[in-house]
Amino acid sequence: MSEKLFIADENEIRSGSVMDVYFDRTRKILEAKGLSDTRVVAEFTSGGLPNKWPWAVFCGLEEVIRLMEGVPVDLYAVPEGTIFRARDSASVRVPLMNISGAYAEFGVYETAMLGMLCQPSGVATASARVKCAAKGKTVFAFGNRRMHPGIAGVLDRSCYVGGCDGVSSTFGADLCGTEAVGTVPHALMLTMGSNEAAFKAFDEIIDPKVPRIMLIDTFEDERAAAVAACKSVKDLKGVRLDTPSSRRGNFKELINEVRWELDINGYKDVKIIASGGLNEDSIKAVVDSAVAGFGVGTSIANAPTLDFSMDIVEKEGKPISKRGKFSGRKYAYRCPCCFEMGVALSPTEKVRCERCGVDMEMIEKPILKNGKRVAPPRAPSEIRESVLEQLRTLKELA
């Protein structure tokens, strides 16, 4: 039997063995001192966004709900996919999630809950930014190879929720409720010896439902290889240029030249997909060309994590907090026009957006009541649509 891989399985996460050990010690002390029932409210806030991002996408809530279902706590949160603006450093932090119950019951999950929010929110935000840079053109997430395979599903779901149109792993696609997307690896052309042999074999063997998109930069000039691919595969949907940077020269010009050659040979419907180390900036540099879509890897998968923290703000109904944090149970508000965030100490209070002069909306919702789910699960496609809708609003503001 093979030895265990270096990943915590679901039971190990649920049993708390990936928690930071000081939480377990705290639980033991509280139990020994008869303080297991001490009830607190803890809030999850972000202090500031990395890379000077002006806004971010809140992602990962569904996994937190699945982790905490059955634990006797009340959980409130803004909807997954909520776009929130970076906070001005002097203002009160806005809680995107709130948990209340006996600290001894949920404190041990702090490490896991934060990890389930911080990294997915970073990846979803990077995806949303790439989707904006692509000006509505297709974006496929191909970055799983840059991260540990144990989190492939988490990454793919976060990419999809953040606005990517498709993800590359079957496991991730299942989580998203979509089909995995992929073209052809260079390995197929190399092992078969030529583009033509590889393209024809793909077309012969692979399910006809899979769109035919051939990779054309393996051996020769992309222009000739593109036309040859059209001749080898009857129902060719696209060609992918993964052109190495050493051969790229002016990538935009290369894409337009391939487009011209495809058109002049009568292949107007064959789309051009670009990939290979692309990020927001390099996508912006080529987006106004004949390119129809992008495969994006490292720049999304390796997104900086958001710095959510969990802090106790109330104990036995009384406000309390550590230095540097604002005490008291707070309710999250957001401006419907510009997505500026605000807080109130009661859910019926009025909060005004200073930028727009309109009333903000209270956006937090009850999710778990005593460990029981009270908010129906939302499909990743629905969350993704809400993100794309919010991005359109942001674009109008810009």
Ligand SMILES: [Zn+2]
């Ligand atoms: Zn506003």
